[in-house]
Amino acid sequence: METTDKVRVVEKYVEAFANSDMAIIRQMFAGNATVEDPVGTPAHEGLEAVCAFYEGAMKMNATLALTGTPRCAGNAIAFPFQVKMQNMVIDVIDVFEFNDEGKVASMKAYWGPENIQS
């Protein structure tokens, strides 16, 4: 998978939040995808559970803005960003791992209470 294709997925992910576009989310994740957000909490497993998680985030009008350049390595991409949601701004780093079909098989979000500005 080319670096530009991975970066494009991250750009579409940001766009999905901006437009509350669940079709993007459904298209970018693998059927057996796992989402752990934040890391250390139980993962959402499988596309339906993943989509339900993102529907919830979009109902809270979360929006994302990159705060640095994405880093591509191996089958993964890591990127720093801010989530704006209700009255909060949260600094997060996400790591996506892609499968051979170019779908996101694993998403891990790194953030904690110390990364929340309110």
Next chain:
Amino acid sequence: METTDKVRVVEKYVEAFANSDMAIIRQMFAGNATVEDPVGTPAHEGLEAVCAFYEGAMKMNATLALTGTPRCAGNAIAFPFQVKMQNMVIDVIDVFEFNDEGKVASMKAYWGPENIQS
């Protein structure tokens, strides 16, 4: 493991590079630690291999500067930084995972050719 302890390890890691202090590296990693830098390349496995890897980096006078706030989640910390080495500046995101003794058991560095400024 407390968030402040994890952040302290990252601060010491930056200090280790600033001072070419291998004692810090040797103290912070677990005996069975793995280091994958960048992700997608063969891991350095075990403390001696890990230390040999860092000795090489320090011989190139690599220095690190955080470019954002560290994100703590679960047993992990993720942080964005720049490496300055020879005539290059590289944007990197590292993820450390800690074991129950507070040692770094796994380090993964996310960066690729697109993240190198020369």
